[in-house]
Amino acid sequence: MEIRIDILRRNSPSDKPYLQSVMYRYENKAATAASALSEINSREGIKDINGAGVGRIRWECSCMQKKCGACAMVINGVPRLACGARLSEYEKNGYVRLEPLKKFPPVADLIVDRQAVFEALKKMKIWAETEVLPPEITDELAYEASRCLQCGCCLEVCPNFFAGEGAQFFGMAAAVPASRLIDQLLPSDRRELSEAYRRNVYEGCGRSLACRDICPAGIDIERLLVNSNSAAVWKGLFRKW
Numbered sequence: 001m002e003i004r005i006d007i008l009r010r011n012s013p014s015d016k017p018y019l020q021s022v023m024y025r026y027e028n029k030a031a032t033a034a035s036a037l038s039e040i041n042s043r044e045g046i047k048d049i050n051g052a053g054v055g056r057i058r059w060e061c062s063c064m065q066k067k068c069g070a071c072a073m074v075i076n077g078v079p080r081l082a083c084g085a086r087l088s089e090y091e092k093n094g095y096v097r098l099e100p101l102k103k104f105p106p107v108a109d110l111i112v113d114r115q116a117v118f119e120a121l122k123k124m125k126i127w128a129e130t131e132v133l134p135p136e137i138t139d140e141l142a143y144e145a146s147r148c149l150q151c152g153c154c155l156e157v158c159p160n161f162f163a164g165e166g167a168q169f170f171g172m173a174a175a176v177p178a179s180r181l182i183d184q185l186l187p188s189d190r191r192e193l194s195e196a197y198r199r200n201v202y203e204g205c206g207r208s209l210a211c212r213d214i215c216p217a218g219i220d221i222e223r224l225l226v227n228s229n230s231a232a233v234w235k236g237l238f239r240k241w
């Protein structure tokens, strides 16, 4: 099989992006956008469709098993993990277009600066300062929340999220890990986190749930939101009343 791979490239954050296309041959039906990028980078003297040299393509990866979130990028217009995007899915189009996530500052080629995702976790103080004993029976909600890869695909499709200075809404990449603690902490220990959840998630979320269907980990975002909204926002209001 042969497919054209279009890559939106840039040399530095301030450079104008440009599209470079490479014809890529593969035998294995399981080949993915990530395995193609690795192979292209390992070949010497590879040329693009215009005969120009293809320098090393900068992109991020680690596990190659849809477990770390590092390889998130926009593939044919949809944010997803490159190691989960089989080339065979795109055969009928005849091309695969790889672009960096657009909600984060560009670094080079397919690499973006996702520091905002981790800063949001720090600002919301998503950690426990008191002892949290593991329940005897595995807590389903906590397990669901623990599967978040911090990949940022949900932020890419969220109409309310932007990663700029002064942003107050942190989106699902913060809400999902927060929901794990909200579920496990005693109400008396989660006051500060509940306040952060209300301020940085609840008040900015438009409930469109565009994030739900895009999550590459298949996390049941709606269920986590319902639980966190109830525990961190509504129960507090009822107590006040």
Ligand code: SF4
Residues within 6 Å of the ligand: 157, 158, 159, 160, 161, 171, 172, 204, 205, 206, 207, 208, 209, 210, 211, 212
């Ligand atoms: S429900 Fe809508 S507004 Fe809220 S985080 Fe998801 S995509 Fe964003």
Ligand code: SF4
Residues within 6 Å of the ligand: 069, 147, 148, 149, 150, 151, 152, 153, 154, 155, 172, 173, 176, 214, 215, 216, 217, 218, 219
């Ligand atoms: S909720 Fe899903 S899409 Fe969002 S950061 Fe976590 S794993 Fe990625």
Ligand code: FES
Residues within 6 Å of the ligand: 034, 060, 061, 062, 063, 064, 065, 066, 067, 068, 069, 070, 071, 072, 081, 082, 083, 084
């Ligand atoms: S390389 Fe880890 S999720 Fe793709």
